[in-house]
Amino acid sequence: MHPDIDALVPLLKTTAQEEILPRFARAERSFKPDGSIVTEVDFAVQNRLALALKQRYPQFELLGEEMDEARQRALLDRAGPGLWCLDPLDGTSNFAAGLPFFCISLALLRGGEPVLGLIYDPVRDECFAAEKGRGAWLNGQPLDGHGGGLPLRHGLAMVDFKRLDPALAAELALHPPYSSHRYLGSGALEWCWLAAGRFHAYLHGGQKLWDYAAGSLILAEAGGCATSLDGAPILATALKPTSVVAAANPGLFGEWRAFLAPRTARPT
Template identity: 65%
Template structure:
């Protein structure tokens, strides 16, 4: 039997309230080898949730962003009953700068597929959850992507230009949408798309812990996503994946067609 989403939400919310919020905008930033930011808060949440999940669900192993890459790969290759996939603080740069847009993201993988997902935003007290084939919810209320009666040229896009290479320049010069944002927390971007707060999404490189919960939430809310190469988003590997997504399926087709014609094969796996 799968863990209950309400029980998991209780654990995640407590970690956010007691480990993240007291450190918000007041913790020292460190830099990892790849240049990304990490803080004391990342490690505090990882330590806390690792212990709590092990106590309650000892049959499942846990993979976290802040683990050593060799250990992460070992966990992916093991024959586990299930594997938690945790991003203890998604949006660390926002967090250290005092920008109120960050989250904890947790997914449960069974047989190499996400079956549960939780993304919790402690600033807005918004808890996005999903269970495979049963739906998605925001604070316990069923979440469905609203239909969009707009052409692509009238839509709001969230685009991460930093990881798109030559495609970024083409989008900057000839954008097919009306306006663009970059929010800085991948997991929350997935959820805000599911909630209809913007219309189309593009990101060049996301790691497993970035998208495992969020992609499940969007899918269960009725949205659609692929890589730039037209592959399924989810892959049980450490290599980053690109993302093309939209809440509305008609709009997704228009967005993907434009990108395919524009990019001439440019993209990330």
């Protein structure tokens, strides 16, 4: 049985409205070994969705961000007919601090690639969704951002400086090829805003599988492009973080890659 997007949307919405929004800026935070923040909301959402998805689609296992790495690796190794990939609260630092930019991200992986993706922003009541080969949608309406036809020099970029090579970060700060930049702190939702044309170019130094699984499909189905910094495709097959270079349309992507390629090439 292939999951139905129309049936999954209300599941994400209800979960967010009952588990996330009542605790916004009130949840107790703790820290993982890597220094990132986690709250009880992350676990509550993951547990609730894992149970609901297992009841509806027992043939699929679920890989969640808040599982231990050994369990995650085992699930990737035996993905079977499909594997859910869940980030129960992407943008946890924003959520804990009271910044209204966070989401639930859910993807279905088959053969090392996402075939279904949903990302729900409960603050704006926006649900982005995509199905491989069938398109992308925002609240049920076709999503076709295309970046407004702007050249890169007039565009708005989303750049995560923290994980970039210092030399590249310094050049982008001092001599950017775009008009202005932002960074909002929820990787999954940033993919969606790029797909919607709310900004035009994207650069991230290291995203995890659950950060990009749903968002990369939404962007691709909306007509955008993405690779890693070294030009490799972004595949949902490993837990190792990947860099992301992306743009809202092929023309912008070509300009963005042309700027970055000589600055990120490995010396021979």
